[in-house]
Amino acid sequence: MSAAATPFSRPGTQGTPLHRIGRFSVQHELGRGSTGCVYLGHDPVVGRDVAIKTVNPRLNGAEKSRVAQQLINEARVAGRLSHHNIVTIYEASSEGGMTYIAMEYLQGRELSRLLAGGRRYEPHEVASIGWRLADALDHAHRHEVIHRDIKPANIYMVKDLQPKLIDFGIGRAPNRLPDPAAAADESYTLVGDHQLLGTPNYMSPEQAQGHPVDARTDIYSLGAVMYEMLTGRKPFHAENADKLLQQIAYKAPPPAHEVAPGIPLALSRIVMRAMSKRAEKRYQTAERMALDIRRYLQKERRSQRLLVPVETADRNATQDGDQSPVGWVTAGVLLTAAIAGALAWLLVRSPA
Structure with a gap:
C-alpha cells in the first residue's frame, strides 16, 4: 500500500x-x-x-x-x-x-497474492486459518448469508495468521436488493454458454452446473482453498473454462495427502470431505467442519506436548493450566513421605 x-x-x-x-x-x-x-x-x-x-x-x-x-x-x-x-x-x-x-481498513495482503508469491503454509497453519474461516462462515450462514465466492482473492491475511473474509458483492441474503432483469442466482462470471456465479477454480459442483446453491457451496469452496494452501496447487487444471467446469462437476481430485505426502491424513480427510461432489456427503454445516478442524488442532497440540523434554515439562504447567505428569508424580512422592512421617510420629507418642 x-x-x-x-x-x-x-x-x-x-x-x-x-x-x-x-x-x-x-x-x-x-x-x-x-x-x-x-x-x-x-x-x-x-x-x-x-x-x-x-x-x-x-x-x-x-x-x-x-x-x-x-x-x-x-x-x-x-x-x-x-x-x-x-x-x-x-x-x-x-x-x-x-x-x-x-x-x-485492513493492513496485510490477499491470500491469492501470498500464494502467487510462493508463500507456503505448514499444515497446522492451514488448519488454524481454515478453522477461523469455517467459524466465520458458520456465523454468516446462521444469519442467512451465503458468500458464494470464497477464494484466496477474497481472503485477506492480516497479522498473526488472522484471515478476514471480504467482498460479499455476490453474496446472498434476505435483504439483498433484487435485480428485476436477472434470476435469483444471476452470475457475474460468464463462462462458455452459461452465466455462472463465482470463480471457476473454487466453485462447487452444483455451482459449476448452474444449479441452486445453499450454504454447503461455501464449505466446498473453503475446502478447495485449503487444498491449494496444503498442496501448492489448485484441485483442478484445464486448458479452458468449459473443461475446468466439467472436471469440477464430475471428477474427484487426488487426495491432498497423496499430492503432498507430508500432509497429515486426518487433515487431508477433513479437506476432502468438504470437497465431496455430492453436497449431502459434505459437512452439512460450517460449524461441523470447524469442530473437526479444532479437534485436529487439539490432537496435534497434545502430540507435540509428548515431544517436550521431561525437565521442561517438570518446570512448566500446560497451556490448559494442568500440571505436567512429572510434576504430579513428584508431588505424590512428597505427599506420601509426609503422611508416613506423621504416622511414625503418632506411633512413637502413643502409649500402645
Whole structure:
C-alpha cells in the first residue's frame, strides 16, 4: 500500500481533485480493479482510518449502475454480520453521483497474492486459518448469508495468521436488493454458454452446473482453498473454462495427502470431505467442519506436548493450566513421605 497521499479525479469529471467521499477525507488510492477503486480514507467523526470502495469511473453507464448496485448489496449482506474474521462495513451511501461503501481498513495482503508469491503454509497453519474461516462462515450462514465466492482473492491475511473474509458483492441474503432483469442466482462470471456465479477454480459442483446453491457451496469452496494452501496447487487444471467446469462437476481430485505426502491424513480427510461432489456427503454445516478442524488442532497440540523434554515439562504447567505428569508424580512422592512421617510420629507418642 502506498504511503504517499495523492489527489484523484472525481468520477465523471476530468482534473477535479478528489479530496472527500461523503464525510470521509481521502488520503490516497489503495487499489484499482476492472470495476472498482479503493481509497484510504479517514473518518473525522470517529477518528479512524477506513477503506472506501467506489465504482471505477471508466465504466459505461449500464456497467456503472450494475456495479453500484453490487456495492450496495455488499454492504447490505456483510452489514448483517459481526465477526472478527469478517471485514466490518461501517457505511454505504450514494451521493453526488458516487456510490461507495466505507469499511474496516485492513493492513496485510490477499491470500491469492501470498500464494502467487510462493508463500507456503505448514499444515497446522492451514488448519488454524481454515478453522477461523469455517467459524466465520458458520456465523454468516446462521444469519442467512451465503458468500458464494470464497477464494484466496477474497481472503485477506492480516497479522498473526488472522484471515478476514471480504467482498460479499455476490453474496446472498434476505435483504439483498433484487435485480428485476436477472434470476435469483444471476452470475457475474460468464463462462462458455452459461452465466455462472463465482470463480471457476473454487466453485462447487452444483455451482459449476448452474444449479441452486445453499450454504454447503461455501464449505466446498473453503475446502478447495485449503487444498491449494496444503498442496501448492489448485484441485483442478484445464486448458479452458468449459473443461475446468466439467472436471469440477464430475471428477474427484487426488487426495491432498497423496499430492503432498507430508500432509497429515486426518487433515487431508477433513479437506476432502468438504470437497465431496455430492453436497449431502459434505459437512452439512460450517460449524461441523470447524469442530473437526479444532479437534485436529487439539490432537496435534497434545502430540507435540509428548515431544517436550521431561525437565521442561517438570518446570512448566500446560497451556490448559494442568500440571505436567512429572510434576504430579513428584508431588505424590512428597505427599506420601509426609503422611508416613506423621504416622511414625503418632506411633512413637502413643502409649500402645
